[in-house]
Amino acid sequence: MKRALPVLVLTVAGLIPVWRYAPSTDTSSSTEVAEPASTPSSSSSGSSGQVVAGSTIKTEKGPVQVEVTFEGDKISSVRMLQQPNHPQTKAAVPKLIASTLEAQSADVDTVSGATITSDGYKESLQAAIDAKA
């Protein structure tokens, strides 16, 4: 869900001006039909909140559409109306290769490690490499 969040935030951010200034006529990007509204529409949901459905946005993972409830100018809740079928988290994070920790020594030009202090340098692999160079 972590990776889905930026998409959601962007969608919401994009939605606010649309809701404020113009009913969207952009239905060309909509790929689903069973959506409650392809143009932003508002309805009172029984409370003081105003519910707005955003337009459908195509992402590389599939169409995304959110519904936002406003309390005045503030967003009080966001609900996904459409989301890609496969989980964002798995699709977005490159596959990690797992292995066990090994120790090796090899001929290298330099060494990357936790930030070493000038005191610790004397004993370090990097100092040995610098001395040899």
Added chain:
Amino acid sequence: MRRAEEVRRVEHIMGLPISLRIDDGDIDGDIEGDIDGHVNVAAADRVFAWLREVDARFSPFLADSEVSRLDRGELEPHELSPDLVEVLDLCEEYRVASGGAFQVRIPGRGLDPCAMVKGWAVQRAAELLRAEGVTTFCLNAGGDVVSAGRPWRVGVRHPERADQLCTVLEITDGAVATSARYERGDHILDGRTGRPATALLSMTVVASSLTEADATATAAFAMGAEGIDWAAAREGCEVFAVDAERRVFRTQGFPVAA
């Protein structure tokens, strides 16, 4: 085309050992140097002068540095240097991207942008070298590396054995940074809790710039176990991480040397 000489130099600046190696070779483009071709020596001088300047301007340990003056409220936002504004903007970018784990203003402590300044300053130093016409170099600042011009073999220190490596990678033009606790103890705090980050033994990130590699490694280390996926998902970053159970995770694109 002229030839420039080899440079090997180590200096201690910002409390870090900084090793610069420039290979001899052709001088790129129409660069002014003295007639004997001491271009590389002059470029190296500029790199170390720049890093000493950074220390004087951005160290939170020097009372008259710009960072200390800002922290004491002696500078208004419009009085800050463009460099410090750039660094603080980067800090904010990584704070937001890491959900608050990367934090240069921990409550109860002063402003300490060191975690960002080091990578940023050394990346800038590498750009200085390129601007001076240096084509083939390897710059290592306390374990963070920027390289250019030919394949360089970079060992990643084993998190538990100081005399061993846990992997070797190869980069030509790029940067490598590692965050871990074995050198300076629990110095990386999770900005969300203010407590030391202890879930990882070591986090290494390869990226096109050291600014990105270093800040991503530090932020991911501060995030803990979830930092591995987070760093792996960042565009242009390749990751090699060791968690507290000594399991190793690396991205498929991590450039392990043959």
